[in-house]
Amino acid sequence: MRRPFIAGNWKMNTNVTEAIELIKDMKEGLNLLSTVDRVLCPPFVSLYCAGELVRGTDIELGAQNMYFKEKGAYTGEISPIMLKGLCKYVILGHSERRQRFLETDVMINEKMKAALAAGLLPILCMGESLEENEAGKTNEKLSHQVQGGLKDIAANKAIVIAYEPIWAIGTGKAATGTQAAATIKYIRETVGKMWGSEVADSVRILYGGSVTAANIAEFIKELQIDGALVGGASLKAREFIDIVKQSAAIKQGK
Numbered sequence: 001m002r003r004p005f006i007a008g009n010w011k012m013n014t015n016v017t018e019a020i021e022l023i024k025d026m027k028e029g030l031n032l033l034s035t036v037d038r039v040l041c042p043p044f045v046s047l048y049c050a051g052e053l054v055r056g057t058d059i060e061l062g063a064q065n066m067y068f069k070e071k072g073a074y075t076g077e078i079s080p081i082m083l084k085g086l087c088k089y090v091i092l093g094h095s096e097r098r099q100r101f102l103e104t105d106v107m108i109n110e111k112m113k114a115a116l117a118a119g120l121l122p123i124l125c126m127g128e129s130l131e132e133n134e135a136g137k138t139n140e141k142l143s144h145q146v147q148g149g150l151k152d153i154a155a156n157k158a159i160v161i162a163y164e165p166i167w168a169i170g171t172g173k174a175a176t177g178t179q180a181a182a183t184i185k186y187i188r189e190t191v192g193k194m195w196g197s198e199v200a201d202s203v204r205i206l207y208g209g210s211v212t213a214a215n216i217a218e219f220i221k222e223l224q225i226d227g228a229l230v231g232g233a234s235l236k237a238r239e240f241i242d243i244v245k246q247s248a249a250i251k252q253g254k
């Protein structure tokens with residue numbers, strides 16, 4: 001039985017004051033829902049104060065990116081050892097980074113290795129574009145992204161994968177639960193070919209792309225889907241709590 005996992009990717013939203021307000025607004029509600037792993041991923045500048053605010057709860061934090069070097073002349077970058085102690089997870093390979101900042105599978109693989117070496121748990125994002133989807137190339141793309149992202153990494157049940165079709169991110173056009181589950185099954189099988197089916201069956205694989213309180217049930221009721229990476233809706237305290245609440249209830253069979 002895989003423990004449900006809901007993460008909020010705040011992207012480049014909220015200044016420190018707003019981040020503090022948002023966490024204060026969600027903390028109590030989220031804290032009650034302990035059958036689900038709840039992870040907040042605010043911008044780097046708010047990670048420290050977020051950590052102070054969630055102290056004493058089992059709400060976890062994640063960063064949205066990092067560089068793969070430990071330290072040195074990399075102006076503007078944040079290293080794994082800087083994040084260690086501030087957060088448990090780090091989102092890697094988000095499609096916005098792949099597209100806007102030209103991150104490749106090779107770079108993402110370097111980041112995966114560096115994160116794990118520093119004791120951070122990666123949330124590895126992957127997904128196909130609309131053109132790839134329409135050309136029937138979804139599985140081919142995901143197969144490359146799984147193999148590229150996990151290359152030369154020892155089997156690890158604790159990493160998390162997020163399947164996020166690019167055409168569904170921030171568009172309001174989510175995949176259907178059935179589509180997402182079928183693709184996630186394929187991702188799991190691909191992980192199984194690299195790491196063996198026992199590990200693949202333990203790795204949490206999330207759906208991401210226009211998840212809201214109105215559609216979370218459709219995804220979470222699928223056995224293959226272990227949770228969600230939520231963007232826009234994670235910036236609304238009540239809605240994010242509702243997403244976690246529905247996930248807890250559905251996965252507990254209530």
Ligand code: PEP
Binds near residue numbers: 171229
């Ligand atoms: C995301 O940022 O990973 C995401 C899925 O965004 P949204 O929920 O806004 O589509």
